[in-house]
Amino acid sequence: MENLLTLAISAILINNIVLSQFLGICPFLGVSRKKDSAIGMGLAVIFVIVGASILSYLLYHLVLDPLDIEYMNLISFILVIASFVQFTEMFIKKYSPSLYKSLGIYLPLITTNCAVLYVALANITSGYNFVEMITYSIAVPVGFMLVLIIFSYIRERLDIAPVPKAFKGNPVALIVAALMAIAFSGLAGLV
Amino acid sequence: MAKEMWENFKSGFVKENPVFALYLGICSVLAITTTLNNALGMGITVTIVLILANTIVSLLRKITPNEIRIPVYIVIISTLVKSSELLIKAYAPTLDTALGVFIPLIVVNCIILGRAEAYASKHSVIESAVDGLGKGLGYTFGLIIMSVIRQVLGTGVLNLTNPFTGNMIFEIQIIPADYVISVFTQAVGAFLTFALIAAAVSALNARKQTKGAK
Numbered sequence: 001m002e003n004l005l006t007l008a009i010s011a012i013l014i015n016n017i018v019l020s021q022f023l024g025i026c027p028f029l030g031v032s033r034k035k036d037s038a039i040g041m042g043l044a045v046i047f048v049i050v051g052a053s054i055l056s057y058l059l060y061h062l063v064l065d066p067l068d069i070e071y072m073n074l075i076s077f078i079l080v081i082a083s084f085v086q087f088t089e090m091f092i093k094k095y096s097p098s099l100y101k102s103l104g105i106y107l108p109l110i111t112t113n114c115a116v117l118y119v120a121l122a123n124i125t126s127g128y129n130f131v132e133m134i135t136y137s138i139a140v141p142v143g144f145m146l147v148l149i150i151f152s153y154i155r156e157r158l159d160i161a162p163v164p165k166a167f168k169g170n171p172v173a174l175i176v177a178a179l180m181a182i183a184f185s186g187l188a189g190l191v
Numbered sequence: 192m193a194k195e196m197w198e199n200f201k202s203g204f205v206k207e208n209p210v211f212a213l214y215l216g217i218c219s220v221l222a223i224t225t226t227l228n229n230a231l232g233m234g235i236t237v238t239i240v241l242i243l244a245n246t247i248v249s250l251l252r253k254i255t256p257n258e259i260r261i262p263v264y265i266v267i268i269s270t271l272v273k274s275s276e277l278l279i280k281a282y283a284p285t286l287d288t289a290l291g292v293f294i295p296l297i298v299v300n301c302i303i304l305g306r307a308e309a310y311a312s313k314h315s316v317i318e319s320a321v322d323g324l325g326k327g328l329g330y331t332f333g334l335i336i337m338s339v340i341r342q343v344l345g346t347g348v349l350n351l352t353n354p355f356t357g358n359m360i361f362e363i364q365i366i367p368a369d370y371v372i373s374v375f376t377q378a379v380g381a382f383l384t385f386a387l388i389a390a391a392v393s394a395l396n397a398r399k400q401t402k403g404a405k
């Protein structure tokens with residue numbers, strides 16, 4: 001139990017997927033302009049990562065490993081992820097058309113969110129058992145969502161701040177990310 | 192025709208640099224640019240995958256059904272990436288340990304899927320291959336700039352080793368070891384360097400545009 005807690009805290013705060021592993025930066029910059037879409041995106045990513053990780057974990061241990069074709073991992077995982085994202089897209093479109101609109105192009109692009117493939121691969125290479133795999137697959141996107149929401153609050157303030165012309169848009173957002181990375185690196189002593 | 196291809200090739204370096212102007216594939220840019228070695232290794236791998244992926248997508252563009260084109264592209268790209276991962280593991284093991292998970296993550300590098308969808312699916316084989324080379328070199332160029340700044344400021348040393356043999360090609364001490372700013376090798380330095388270069392590119396493009404308007 002203690003092990004799982006350490007694993008979760010380190011995945012959420014210390015080795016945060018965005019600020020220390022640099023994964024999932026595209027949606028981090030793309031959908032962080034408004035709080036609502038940041039929350040929606042965060043939930044969608046949690047759903048996709050947990051679902052895709054479980055499927056690819058089972059696929060690896062029940063099919064690829066017994067058949068000795070581990071080298072097919074990349075190709076099969078990305079197909080699992082792509083179909084799972086398609087499924088999520090259909091689901092959101094049906095149940096929350098307004099969220100579907102606000103996420104726009106970034107919804108199908110969850111497929112190319114490197115965080116998803118990274119978690120699926122890391123579950124295998126780290127040799128997690130099933131419970132650890134589930135914990136890790138939930139903790140990573142929770143960390144993503146946490147940073148995304150904090151970032152969207154800062155960006156809403158940034159819209160009314162006087163920013164030099166060349167820094168408008170993404171460059172200043174990256175400076176904010178750098179400052180957040182400093183803040184998060186202070187948490188490294190937690191575990 | 193040839194001129195158009197050259198213009199397209201050139202635009203990848205500054206004006207439409209995939210990294211600093213279009214913000215594509217920045218995850219790997221931020222993560223692996225701690226040393227020049229990693230940047231060159233990653234840049235060359237991505238360029239080769241990009242050329243081959245563009246060529247194959249373009250070859251198949253007439254027989255790929257429109258509805259399932261994205262899955263087809265993804266299978267092509269992940270096959271190429273897996274092959275290069277295995278080749279790097281076999282022939283350049285030091286590069287493999289340095290880049291780690293970022294080699295398989297080339298699959299989800301938006302540049303490759305983006306070029307397949309936006310360019311290779313509509314253009315001839317040669318045009319697509321040249322486009323892949325141009326955008327790949329533009330990406331490598333971005334990686335080199337980032338890594339040189341970060342390695343020099345963060346460690347004071349600039350060096351390059353041959354990944355196949357492990358021999359040192361050159362090594363220069365630029366800043367004395369007492370004056371290095373080690374934060375540049377960490378996450379903060381990556382975001383900060385990237386933000387400043389992106390701002391410079393946007394200022395450069397804005398200046399060109401106002402000049403063009405006059």
